[in-house]
Amino acid sequence: MFGLDLRRSPYTNVTGDIRDFGLVDQLVSRVDAVVHCAAQTSVVKSIEDPLLDAQNNVIGTLNLLEAARRSKSLERFIYVSSAAVYGFPKYVPIDEDHPCKPVSPYGVSKLGGEFYARVFHELYGVPTVCIRPFNVYGDGCSNPEYSGVVQKFLDRISKGLPPVIYGDGKQTRDFVHVRDVADIIVLAIECGEAVGKTFNCGTGGVVSINELARMMISLSGRDLKPEYSEGGSGDIKHSCANITKAEKMLGFKPKISLEEGLIELFQNPKIGRREDSRSTF
Numbered sequence: 001m002f003g004l005d006l007r008r009s010p011y012t013n014v015t016g017d018i019r020d021f022g023l024v025d026q027l028v029s030r031v032d033a034v035v036h037c038a039a040q041t042s043v044v045k046s047i048e049d050p051l052l053d054a055q056n057n058v059i060g061t062l063n064l065l066e067a068a069r070r071s072k073s074l075e076r077f078i079y080v081s082s083a084a085v086y087g088f089p090k091y092v093p094i095d096e097d098h099p100c101k102p103v104s105p106y107g108v109s110k111l112g113g114e115f116y117a118r119v120f121h122e123l124y125g126v127p128t129v130c131i132r133p134f135n136v137y138g139d140g141c142s143n144p145e146y147s148g149v150v151q152k153f154l155d156r157i158s159k160g161l162p163p164v165i166y167g168d169g170k171q172t173r174d175f176v177h178v179r180d181v182a183d184i185i186v187l188a189i190e191c192g193e194a195v196g197k198t199f200n201c202g203t204g205g206v207v208s209i210n211e212l213a214r215m216m217i218s219l220s221g222r223d224l225k226p227e228y229s230e231g232g233s234g235d236i237k238h239s240c241a242n243i244t245k246a247e248k249m250l251g252f253k254p255k256i257s258l259e260e261g262l263i264e265l266f267q268n269p270k271i272g273r274r275e276d277s278r279s280t281f
Contacts, residue, residue, distance in 0.1 A: 001031075002014060002027075002031075004016055004018070004023075004024070004027060004038070005038075011140075014027065017060075018038045018056075018060035018061075018063055018064060019055060019056065019059055019060050019063065020063075021063045021066070021067070024063050024064055024067045025063075025066075025067040025070065027067075028064065028067035028068055028070075028071050028074065029067070029070070029071050029072070029073075031073075031074070032073060032074065032075045032076070033074070033075055033076040033077070033078070033189050034064060034068060034074065034076070034077045034078065035078045035080070035185055035189075036061065036064050036077065036078060036079050036080060037080045038056070038060055038061075038064075039056060039057050039060075039080075039109075039110070040052060040053045040056040040057055040106070040109075041106070042106070043084070043104045043106045043107075046104055046105040046106035046109070047104055047105060047106075050105035053105045053106055053109050054105070054109050054112075056109075057106070057109035057110060057112070057113060058109050058112050058113065058116075061079065061112075061113040061116060061117075062116055064077075065077070065116055065117065065120045065126060065128075068120070068126045068128075069120060069124045069126055074126070074127065075127060075189075076127050076129065076188070076189045076195070077117070077120075077126055077127055077128045077129070078128075078129050078131060078185050078188055078189060079113055079114065079117045079128060079129070079130045079131070080131050080133065080181075080185070081110045081111070081113060081114050081130050081131060081132045081133075081198075082106075082107065082110045082132060082133060083132050083133065083134045083135075083200070083202075083239065083241065084102055084104065084106055084107035084110055085100045085102050085107055085110055085111040085114065085132065086098050086099075086100055086101070086102070086107075087099075087100070087101040087102050087103045087107060087236075088101070088103060088236055089236065089238065089239060092238050092239065092240045093174075093204060093240040093241060093242035094200070094239065094240065094241060094242055095200070095242040095244070095245070096132070096198050096199065096200055096242075096245055114130050114198065117130055118130075118196070121195070121196045122196070127195045127196075128195070128196065129188045129189075129194045129195060129196075129197060129198075129199070130197070130198040130199070131181075131184060131185060131188060131198075131199055131201050132198065132199065132200050132201060132241075133176060133181050133201040133202070134173070134174040134175075134176055134200070134201065134202035134203075134239060134240075134241045135148055135149075135150075135173045135174060135175045135176065135202075135239070136148070136175075136176055136177075136178055136181055137150035137151065137175055137176075137177065137178065137261060137265075138177045138178035138179060138256075138261055138264075138265070139178060139264075139265075139268065140178060141178060149173070149209060149212065150175065150212070150216075150262070150265070152164075153212065153213060153216050154216065154265055154266070157216055157217060157220045157222060157224065158220070158266075160222060160224075161224075162224045162225055162226055162227045163213045163216065163217070163224070163226050163227070164226070164227050164228075164229050165209055165210065165213060165226050165227070165228050165229070166228075166229050166230070166231035166235070167209075167228075167230075167231060167235060168210075168228070169208060169209040169210035169213065169226070169228065170208055170209070170210065170237075171208065171209050171235060171236070171237055171238065172206040172207065172208050172209075172237075172238045172239065172240065173206060173207065173209070173212075173239055173240075174202040174203055174204070174205065174206055174239060174240045174241045175203070175207065175212075175258050175261075176201060176202045176203050176241075176254060177254070177255075177256035177261040179255075179256060180201070180203070180254045180255060180256055181201055183252065183255070184199065184201045184246060184250065184252045187246075187250040187251060187252055188250060191249065191250050191251075193249055194249065194250060197245075197249070199243075199245055199246040199249070199250065199252075200241040200242060200243050200245065200246060201241065201243070201246065201252075202240065202241025202243055202254075203241070203243070203254045203258075204240065204241060204242065204243050204254075205240070205258075206238070206239075206240045207258060210226070212258075213226040214226075215258070215259065215262060216262060216266075219259075219262055219263060219266050220266060
């Protein structure tokens, strides 16, 4: 088992770029399974530079899939997509049959990767599985540019600064711990029925941004109050994963509650100082 990343990290054995087809073709030929997490993950950056986003998320994914098609030994190709493919929810909780209408170049590029994964399975027999994580948090999600609201709140609270909430804070999200995401990936690798299918990865529960801020301030023991800022008018108001399909087919069951995950973050002195690892094989 090895990891490919753009830069050195605790999870990297090979430093390189998935846009380098020669490199990924060589590496994929040596493995039984590919877990494709590599991506440009910033929605803001995708809006500022959609071409860069597509080069990483579409061309990079296509390189890996083509290498998988050529492989003689590959048993599973896990494509880690995103709940961003859904866009503004028409209903919640969101199941896998919900219409996909992404509202950013990032969401479009992740959905494009899903389409490529499906076609490579149907045309060439590549054993692909698509996973759609919702709001992932936990160890390793610490780069401020790419991290979600949990890490951003943690960065400020740890410095004695109040968390900043955009909008009224009544937005709700389904926060799933990174180790639960790792669990569903393992299950998808081991389950033969999963091939060719797509699964949500969340908890099925929600918490508002206001509640999240209160929880994190309370766990920190600091005397802080959230600050509110304009913004969030174009933000998705409510998001929650329907994980019935993953529960029934994969036996997936999230194990880490939000409170447990947050306690772990506050207790881990390494959190907030680790570089982002976005291109793991």
